Amino acid sequence: MRTAAKRLALTIPPLRRLYEFAMFHAHGHTESQRQLHELQQTHSRALEEARRQHEKLELQLYVMRSDHQRAAVRNEALSIALSELETQVAKNASFEKFFAQMSEKISSGFQAQQESLNGLLDRAVSREDQALAQSKLFGQLAVLTSEVARIKRPTGGTSEGLATIYLNLLEDALTGILWNDAPMDPWSKSFDPSVRAIGRDWPSSALTMIGSARLRNFRMLIEQAISERIPGDILEAGVWRGGACILARAVLAAHDVRDRRVWVADSFAGLPPPDPKYPSDAGDQHSTFTQLQVTLEEVQQSFRKYGLLDEQVCFLKGWFKDTLPRAPIEALSVLRLDGDMYGSTIETLEALYAKVSVGGYVIIDDYILEGCKQAVHDFRRAASIEDELQEVDGAAVYWKKTRA
Incomplete structure (x- = not known):
């Protein structure tokens, strides 16, 4: 009935023209909606691309600032x-x-x-x-x-030689040099072993970004503490994927040391945003880098893969200001700081330096960064520390604690 009425109505010219006019505008409205939807999708893709470019530029700006600070290292340091x-x-x-x-x-x-x-x-x-x-x-x-x-x-004969071979091979594996691990940062074009040696790129899959020189320095100081019978555990504050701590545990295993522990301290969620309490950290971008966020479970799994996850490895999860002051640590023979920022550095030193044994070592991985360097100078000045700073690779320094 309705179809017949519609056909009859369309035979009347005025009604037919009215119907055609309505159909034309209905089709135009649908087309406009489709075009608007496509425009919104294009706009969303453009915004996403702009966001990625912004993050990339921020990362490159951080690297440029780091390079500028590296250039400020004293020329006479080499001599x-x-x-x-x-x-x-x-x-x-x-x-x-x-x-x-x-x-x-x-x-x-x-x-x-x-x-x-x-x-x-x-x-x-x-x-x-x-x-x-x-x-x-x-x-x-x-x-x-x-x-x-x-x-x-003093050498231990064959066992000492095997320990050296094992630790050398482990260093190459942890830094990715063993398989030419490609960098994931935007400023590196390809793998360069000389750059990886000084920790100037960010590895794709290797478990440490501190480079061969700083990793070897960490190992050397642990071995010296063992040889010199300096009492205390080993702690790294700021571990990323855990590579340096894995090496520390391996050093203890290679030398059959069973009365020391390796403390693995990190938020396991990246770096904290700048605290207004520390003006030197104003504008710091480390907290925005998702590449620096590695979970506790990932780090534990890496220890497990190397067969080094046991009761001699202890994890401290959380911000340094919350975990380090109450950590159940009696003494430290080697304390390694890799917190990048003023706040992370000063909080670690204030919480743990008193527990470093006389004859023990303090390593500052990020001394090249102005905020970290300022924190070291402020703490050493307040604590009247005059022990000489030793250069590692143009970025890190360490000193041996000579008095309580």
């Missing part, structure tokens, strides 16, 4: 490091024997890298290039210094 190494070699009567045994293993590679660095210095056109080349040389010196320190300790 001081070389002078100290020469003095150490002169005092070490066994160095000639060591050099004869190790020359085929390291001299050719070290000389080639040194020549490459010299060439880089000759071609350098900016303070940043010079600082990078200088840091690479510092990194090589740190590794060589650890080899010199190793031969000065």
